[in-house]
Every structure is written in structure tokens, then in C-alpha cells.
Amino acid sequence: MLSQDLARYVELQHRLGFKFRVQHTLLKSFVAFAERHDDRHVRAARVLEWARLAPSPQQRRNRLLTVRRFALALSAEDRLTLFGLLAATGMRISEALALQLYDVTADGLIIRQTKFQKSRLLPLHPTTRGALDRYLTARRRVGTLNSALFVSATGAPPAYSTVIAVFLRLTRVIGLRGEPGLRGPRIHDLRHTFAVRSLERCQNDRNAVGRHIVALSTYLGHAHVTDTYWYLQATPILMRQIAAAGEALHQGAVA
Template identity: 75%
Template sequence: MLSQDLARYVELQHKLGFRFRVQNTLLKSFVAFAERHDDRHVQAARVLEWARLAPSPQQRRNRLLTVRRFALALSAEDRRHEIPPADALGHSPLERRIPHIYSADEIAALMQAAARLKPTGSIRPLMYETLFGLIAATGMRISEALSLQLDDLTADGLIIRQTKFHKSRLLPLHATTRDALDQYLVARRRLGTLNSALLVSAAGASPAYSTVIANFLQLARSIGLRGGPGQPGPCIHDLRHTFAVRSLEQCRHDRDVVGRHIAALSTYLGHAHVTDTYWYLQATPILMRQIAAAGEALHQGAVS
């Protein structure tokens, strides 16, 4: 019964316009856990038992709150579904996670580790090397990269059709990025798959989001970027933050130039509002030196 309830709930979320990918994965895991115990309704104790299996406090709270929203929807129809307390596993600190800004050497090490993936000689290592390099070079969302089709690669750049805010945009590509994609396409054509996805695994289909994340974590740990499971560290989305910050570092520190650059960057990243782009910016030594220089120039102008 819970499986049927979940199917209806997921269908509703999709009709409302939500991708609901990560939540769906978590809820499937919970429902499988509950049904192994012959549960026909959500039980608060079972939710907590399952949530506590997660390796970190943040993940345990996320599990709890995800199932709690599911239980709230089911309880509106059937009061036998129990709603676990939102604070049963404590309160999440209201702190912004500081993104990791990758160095060029770290990105190169990640791509080199991807190129060593097994099976050797298959398209899998090249696909992951290309995927991570593409995200780093364009700042696109991983979901956008995995949704790319062959026809989306044009002479003018990449057309991003599957966006978070349902808006298409064109991403001009640097010559080196285009060359890397062309080299990948040579190998992809040898695979002979009929799938139209741009990025495909050895099976000939686009890899699942969860599979990409799992492989990223494995590679990041193998090169010392992350610790063991449950320990914090750089994530794949930080490549998008890195693109935004490094882009701003290259901008001439003139107020008008920076303003135009931020507007262009916001469009390139596919943000609905320019204020969303500010969230992606993080202080780095280069930016702090530019800020100090701008402040000094402003002070000197005021004194004179």
C-alpha cells in the first residue's frame, strides 16, 4: 500500500512541476524499509529508525523531513498515517554551507581520476572525464548536463533546454571545451548506441543522477578531496560555484564593468534573478585583493 501511496505522491509532485528526483530516491528507500517490516501506513517510530541509518546529522534530518512531508500528505486522506515531529532529530543550524572553490590542479586531478575508471577502453572513463570538465568549464547544473542531447551541441555552443526554471539558453563554449567535446564524440560514435543523449555510459544511455554522485564521491575520496562517508567535503555542485567565482576574478575591477559582468553571468548560469547569482560568489584571495584595491582607490579619491 505504501508503494502505491508513494507512486501517487510522486506523480502529484511531477504534475506540480517539481523534478522530485532526490526526494523520490529517499522515499523509495523508506517505503522499502517500512514494507520489509510489513507496515501499511507511515509510523513515526519507523521513520526515525530509518532516518537514523544515515551517516550524518544533516542527512538524518533531511530524511526525517522528507518523509514527514510525505506523511502530511497521506494523513490528509487517512489519519492512520503518523506524522513524526519535525524536531525529533534536533534542529538544523541556520548556517550557509561554504562552497569549496576548486583550484585548477584539483579539477585536473578529478578529471584524471575519472579517466582511470574501469573498464579501461570503454566510454565510461572518457564520459566522466568529459562530464566533470564540462561542468567546470561552463558552470551548468549537473541535471542540465545529463539532459543534453546530441542536437543540443551546435556551431554556436550548447543549447540548455532542461533548465530549473523552464527557460532555454545558449552557452557559448571556449575552443578548448569544444575540442574536448569533439574528442568525446569520436569515441561516442564508435559505441553505436541509438540513444540520443550526449553523455552516455558503457550501457549506451545517460547515467542516473545518483550514479554520477556516487562516482564523484568515490573519485573525490581517491584523490584526497574528501574524507570517508558522512564527512563533509567538496561536492559536485561546487564546480558551478567555482565557475562563477573564477569568472568574476577575471573581470576588470571597475564598478560598471563588474555590474555588466554579473548580469551576463546570471544569464549564462540560468538564474531567474541576478540576486540568485550573488549566492554563488565566495571570497577568494584574488577577489579580496580587488576589493581592497577598489576601496583604496575610492578612499584616495575622497581625500583628494
């Protein structure tokens, strides 16, 4: 329901420190108007219809701008779910966009269209599964017949170029990238970061690391274990573990 979407949006604005009184009043009016027409998501025609009820051009403009920001926030929630899933699983963006509703199972996500034409199962952390379930609840309100897991407000799957553009815009907004043309995080870096963070959490033992690398390579869908090595890079945590292993080896202990 739009009223639930509005409650989340208002809570977010309050957490950010905004009073959000006038905007909240306007949005409550719009949501009530839209729900009287059984709308489950923001529709452009309904927004224009509601905005025309304002008594002056300036107030009509305020109504349009306020609902536009609300609609953009709802759209961003869906995109953030996609980016969050990439960060939490390390899957390729092409694999995420190819997911279908029937690929979401009780045991995890089934990746059917892989780079090397091999299917695999990705178990999900409970927090990741919870976020995905919340997205699925919101997705049902779109009312599309498309079976793709990730869809836009129009009910169609987002294009790869659109996802990349949104990612670049978000990373600029939060300060991770500079102006266009400057280097910064790529969406594929989420996959690299997942691999490194996974290894950081591994038990600092040669045999455990060996087993972990094999499991990580399978989870990432690599054809060979050696492909996974290219994803790894030095971090303070890994360097401390390597130093400790080297010290233990120097002292005659098992590294």
C-alpha cells in the first residue's frame, strides 16, 4: 500500500533530521487521493489529476515536485535492493538481472544463466533473505505479469545501461565518485569486495583457507580456482594474518 510506502519515506526523512511537516501533509493528501482510486503505486496520470486540484500554479508545482521526490525514493529502494544483493552475494550483474521469480527458493537463489553455462545455488544470509522478501512484497504491488525478479515501476526489467547509470549516480551522490570522467568504484567492484571480505572472515589456518578458496570459487561461479585469486587484494586484516602466519613459520610452528 502507498500508505506503508509513505510511512517508510517519512521515517527516513525524520532520521535524516528533516522536520518534513509540509511535505508530509501534501503526501498524505496525495496517498489518500490515490488509494481512493485503488492505486498501489505512484501513477503519473493520478499525480497530475491531484496536482490540478491545487488553487494556484505555485502550489501545483509544489505538489508535483513533492510527489516526484517520493516516487524517486520508491524507485531507488528497488534499485538499492539489487545493489545490496550484489554486495551480499558477489554475483555478476548479468546474473542478477537474469533472475526469475521461480529462482528464489527456500534454499537460496538458483543462478541459471552463468558466464560459463553452469548453474549453481547461492545460499543467502538471513538478513539478505529478509531484505529480498521485503522487496518481493513491494514487487507484488506493481501488478506485472513479467516473471523477472527485478522490475521497474513500469513492470519491465531494468536495462543493464540503466542500472549502471543509477549506480554511478548514487556513488556520486554519497561521495564515492567524483564528476563524470573521474575514476571511482565500479559495480563489478562489489563482487571483488565480497571475495575479499569473505576471505577476511576465514579461519587463519592454511587448510581452512584452502577449503574456503575452493568454496568461494564455486559460490562465485568461477571456472577455475585460479580465477578467484585475481579477485583478492591486500587489506589490513589479510596482511595481519599473513604476517602472523609468517612469524609462526619463522618460529617453527605450523603456518
